[in-house]
Amino acid sequence: MHRIGFLLSDGFQIMALAAQSVFEYANVVVGESFYALENFSIPGGEIRSSLGMAVGTRSLRGRIDIDTWIVAGVNDPLSSPAEDKTLRFLRKASERARRIAGICTGGFVLAEAGLLAQRHATTHWAYAREMQKRFPDIRVEEDRIYIIDGPIWTSAGMTAGLDLALAMVETDLDPAVARSVAHKLVMQQRRSGGQSQHSEMLDLAPKSDRIQNALNYARNNLRQSLTVQELAESVHLSPRQFSRVFTLETGQPPAKAIEKLRIEAARLMIEQSRHPLDVIAKETGFRDRRHMREAFMRELHLPPQAIRRNARGAVSP
Structure with missing residues (x-):
């Protein structure tokens, strides 16, 4: 079983949780619980999204065995920097987890933790240039849907998190499984990571x-x-x-x-x-x-x- 932890903070963008449906339907397609998902936060308990919706989370205290961490973005990463506890946790998690991903502006949290240094990364087009300005040691590619650089994954705006999750399914299981999941979710197409954010x-x-x-x-x-x-x-x-x-x-x-x-x-x-x-x-x-x-x-x-x-x-x- 592959365990996936979604790391949430107050004001997280609710669309990030849509990526969970990709893993849910991957389980349906393969006919077994290949993925197990859980929401986490530093304090645990209820965390409110930018819309005000409360989501239950597990605290990060104690031993946690997670293969993939996915960090949810917020509407404005410039006015909502990550807490020091979050950054320290991610640095330690990067030594144990198979991979760590940032959906949309969740990439800023990875950048603040130092996990994107000397790596290629992307984020929402509205904040890509600011990411490059604030973190000059990152090779920001502002017109990419998602980027995989070793164990670190980053995606563009929120719907691109679905494409990132599908790419994980393809890597973990099979391209045919990813196509079947996309079909079940009525996604018009599976977008490649190199595809432009522009329409x-x-x-x-x-x-x-x-x-x-x-x-x-x-x-x-x-x-x-x-x-x-x-x-x-x-x-x-x-x-x-x-x-x-x-x-x-x-x-x-x-x-x-x-x-x-x-x-x-x-x-x-x-x-x-x-x-x-x-x-x-x-x-x-x-x-x-x-x-x-x-x-x-x-x-x-x-x-x-x-x-x-x-x-x-x-x-x-």
């Missing part, structure tokens, strides 16, 4: 259903040329009216937005598949591999080959 669809955020429908149409038909006239017809507008409304709602012209959607789709394929770059360029609507590279360099400042290398584990267990 073009979220950034565009149109105000009307009509422009949202045009973007959905584009995303589902990236292999096509996707002219302004075609997009306008898909939502029953004239090309001139469509361009005006699209730019007004998204802050950029249709052609630029579509290129960003192509780049995002191509990046996902590069990170998650072994398809040749020529095939990926064709499937995402670029003229050819060279055209795709030019778009990547213009927008991401990295060629597709570098993104594939990063996704395949510049940092791995």
Whole structure:
């Protein structure tokens, strides 16, 4: 049995506990209690989340045999530094546990404990640069979903904790088990650690259903040329009216937005598949591999080959 301890502090972000469902369903898939989970805190007893919900915890006193420690983040790590007792505990735990993880801003607690020194790490994009500023000996990669550097794991924002937990299941059990768990949890996809935290669809955020429908149409038909006239017809507008409304709602012209959607789709394929770059360029609507590279360099400042290398584990267990 693999014992997992979730380390909570007052004001912890409740979404961190969602990762527990990944281990619960891993037990369901394998048909046995492979994982045993328990919540801990320095004082023990009830600990309140940032939402005010009380969660029962076990104190850290006495002998505790835990294979994996997972530290929950808080909404604002800059105004809620970890207690000295927590930091001392984690330093000792790092000598005995198989691995220690920080979900979202839980990475700041690991940093304060000195566990991220000279390691690659990530955290929520809103605090990544501050982590790098405060802890210059950490190699912060602010655009990664999660990072594994030896026995230390860190993830981006809260939903990325699910991806981190799935990666643990894959490491402990089998990729097929992790896929089955993701399916049972109705996760749209299992994101690789090298995947970007950034989402073009979220950034565009149109105000009307009509422009949202045009973007959905584009995303589902990236292999096509996707002219302004075609997009306008898909939502029953004239090309001139469509361009005006699209730019007004998204802050950029249709052609630029579509290129960003192509780049995002191509990046996902590069990170998650072994398809040749020529095939990926064709499937995402670029003229050819060279055209795709030019778009990547213009927008991401990295060629597709570098993104594939990063996704395949510049940092791995």
